[in-house]
Amino acid sequence: MNVADAIKMKRAVRKFLDKPLTDDVVTTILNAGRRSQSSKNNQAWQFIAIRDKQILKDLSGCGEWAGHIAGAALCVAILTPDPSEKFQIMFDAGQAAAFMQLAAWELGVGSVPASLYEFEKTRAILGFPAEWHLRIALSFGYAADEEKLSAMPKKGGRVTLDEVVHWEKW
Amino acid sequence: MNVADAIKMKRAVRKFLDKPLTDDVVTTILNAGRRSQSSKNNQAWQFIAIRDKQILKDLSGCGEWAGHIAGAALCVAILTPDPSEKFQIMFDAGQAAAFMQLAAWELGVGSVPASLYEFEKTRAILGFPAEWHLRIALSFGYAADEEKLSAMPKKGGRVTLDEVVHWEKW
Numbered sequence: 001m002n003v004a005d006a007i008k009m010k011r012a013v014r015k016f017l018d019k020p021l022t023d024d025v026v027t028t029i030l031n032a033g034r035r036s037q038s039s040k041n042n043q044a045w046q047f048i049a050i051r052d053k054q055i056l057k058d059l060s061g062c063g064e065w066a067g068h069i070a071g072a073a074l075c076v077a078i079l080t081p082d083p084s085e086k087f088q089i090m091f092d093a094g095q096a097a098a099f100m101q102l103a104a105w106e107l108g109v110g111s112v113p114a115s116l117y118e119f120e121k122t123r124a125i126l127g128f129p130a131e132w133h134l135r136i137a138l139s140f141g142y143a144a145d146e147e148k149l150s151a152m153p154k155k156g157g158r159v160t161l162d163e164v165v166h167w168e169k170w
Numbered sequence: 171m172n173v174a175d176a177i178k179m180k181r182a183v184r185k186f187l188d189k190p191l192t193d194d195v196v197t198t199i200l201n202a203g204r205r206s207q208s209s210k211n212n213q214a215w216q217f218i219a220i221r222d223k224q225i226l227k228d229l230s231g232c233g234e235w236a237g238h239i240a241g242a243a244l245c246v247a248i249l250t251p252d253p254s255e256k257f258q259i260m261f262d263a264g265q266a267a268a269f270m271q272l273a274a275w276e277l278g279v280g281s282v283p284a285s286l287y288e289f290e291k292t293r294a295i296l297g298f299p300a301e302w303h304l305r306i307a308l309s310f311g312y313a314a315d316e317e318k319l320s321a322m323p324k325k326g327g328r329v330t331l332d333e334v335v336h337w338e339k340w
Contacts, residue, residue, distance in 0.1 A: 001172055001173060002171055002172060002173075002276060003171060003172075003173055003176045003272050003273055003275070003276040004198065004202075004273060004276060006173045007202050007205055007206075007269050007272070007273055008205060010205075010207070012207060012211075027331070028174065030331060030334075030335050031331060032174075032177050033334075034328055034329070034331055034334050034335075035177055035178060035180075035323070035328055036177075036268070037180070037182060037268075037271075037283075039283070039285065041182075041327070041328075043328060043329055043334070045334065046334055046335075046336065046340075047334055047335050047336070048335075048336045048337075048338070048339065048340060049335055049336070049337055049338075050338055051338070052338050055338060055339070083257045083260075084254075087253045087260050087285075087305045087306075088260075088285060088306075089260075090253075090257050090258075090259075090260040090261040090264065091260040091261070091263055091264035091267070091283075091305070091306060092264060093261055093264065094260065094261035094262060094263065094264020094265040094266075094267070094268065095264040095265070095267060095268040096264075097261070097264070097265060098206070098207075098264070098265040098268035098269055098272075099177050099268055099272075101207075102173050102177070102268075102269075102272065103173055103174060103177055105173070106172060106173040106174060113207075113209070113261075115209065115257075115258060125339075126339050126340055127339045127340045128336075128340040129340070132340075135257045135261070136257070136258075136261060153205070157211070158204055158205055158211075158213060159204070159213055161197070161200060161201060161204055164200075164203075164204050164213070164215065164216055164217055165200050165204075165216075165217050165218075165219055166216065166217070166218045166219070166298075167218075167219055168218070168219075168220055168221070168222050168225060169218065169225070169295075169296050169297045170216075170218060170296055170297045170298040170299070170302075
């Protein structure tokens with residue numbers, strides 16, 4: 001799948017088949033995040049790859065819209081330094097998240113990010129140290145609705161180019 | 171170019187040929203950003219696409235490591251709501267930035283992000299309103315060093331998978 005098609009066709013997948021991802025697929029996704037660029041190449045992230053159903057279920061209760069994690073075949077928790085330290089931290093996490101999700105899409109694997117607001121609860125569940133912080137985790141899995149993979153972009157799903165682009169100045 | 175290769179081969183390009191990008195290429199890059207996913211699909215971004223050499227030069231002075239903007243064929247300033255409002259804002263900007271840069275790479279166009287620290291100066295140069303904020307801009311152009319496009323990943327350029335991934339828990 002070329003990059004342009006992946007970007008054009010990718011859509012959020014929140015409902016997943018109860019079908020595991022092979023280790024190869026999981027490794028490809030994680031490597032895409034690992035290879036992502038970052039500010040000064042500092043790679044200020046750690047990933048926790050979760051397939052254990054109980055942990056998935058526990059994490060799914062840590063954000064209002066995070067329920068999809070319970071049904072994911074894989075969840076990747078993106079740990080970062082304190083996001084309030086500098087604006088690059090979540091920007092770089094976003095770049096890594098985009099790389100992982102596009103790499104997954106190419107393999108026919110859907111995904112969606114979840115915001116996690118229960119900071120201390122996620123820390124207790126995953127046991128990561130104080131210097132790391134978790135704000136966003138990605139759910140991955142095969143789409144329950146297989147048509148999602150080949151569906152054309154929804155009308156009105158994004159604003160038009162004219163609505164989002166300015167030329168030379170505002 | 172498939173997604174996996176784009177992710178594997180992409181590297182930062184900071185020195186560009188003095189060769190313009192066609193309107194088609196510029197539109198493809200901007201559309202990739204426009205199509206990117208965002209928290210609750212709120213698309214909380216505006217892009218300023220800059221090719222004017224004086225504006226590029228002016229912007230290049232707004233960050234310690236932003237000098238490459240002066241030589242870019244295109245700069246895309248990613249405007250967001252106040253990044254301190256919520257952690258999703260820069261995360262989503264990062265996703266859009268990754269989409270634009272991978273789309274460009276597929277077309278043989280290099281890129282690199284720049285952090286811009288002179289907030290009021292960028293606002294004066296580009297004339298955007300108070301509710302929008304600029305922290306990161308992307309430089310795009312054909313690489314002065316064409317070998318960058320086909321070079322294998324540098325040894326030691328990224329930490330190993332074992333250094334960045336935890337399984338199930340920390």
